[in-house]
Amino acid sequence: MSAPMSQQEPGADAASESAVHAAVAANVRRARLTRGLSLRDLAELTGLSKGFLSQIERERANPALSVVVKLGEALDLTFAELTRIVPTEPEIVRSASTGGVKARARMLFAELERRRFDLSEGYLPPHTVGVPSDHGRGSVEYAYVVDGHLTLTVGDQDYPLGPGDTVRFSSALAHAYSTAAEAATLLSVVCYVDE
Helix, strand or coil, X not given: CXXXXXXXXXXXXXXXXXXXXHHHXXXXXXXXXXXXXXXXXXXXXXXXXXXXXXXXXXXXXXXXXXXXXXXHHHHCCCHHHHHCCCCCCCEEECCCCCCCCCCCCCCCCXXXXXXXXXXXXXXXXXXXXXXXXXXXXXXXXXXXXXXXXXXXXXXXXXXXXCCCCEEEEECCCCEEEECCCXXXXXXXXXXXXXX
């Protein structure tokens, strides 16, 4: 007799499905507007009705896989780009011990979308209190702490980070970096939507 399969939390499938619908809606609308297309233009490119496209963008319709593929072809987007869910909580990769190894490389985050980005090196003296700001709708920030300790504040939540820690978060949200008694150096990349 086989062991029973593990059960997911009730509602987990519905929440995941809802998140994908929201991602498709936002990504289709953003790509359509970026390309200067009206709903009528997109309807002509896909063979789908203008009303159905409007429902997709407003999360009122549940598009079939074949519809998502048609939208991707018309908007020159991959399936991954159309279904990409923008993270709402920071994702932190903690420092890894080198274990005496002299050279190493590890993937911290991979980005599948075509995006414009800025790369910055930041030095924060001791007792720096960052001013909350954002980088605009759809932006994502990646940061790597080279040395020192700092606190990333996103909204009203604090995330302590140390040497070798890496974080990815939606920089469309107001955020700031601060230090205590120790200075810190970090590298950051801000990726912007291709608009």
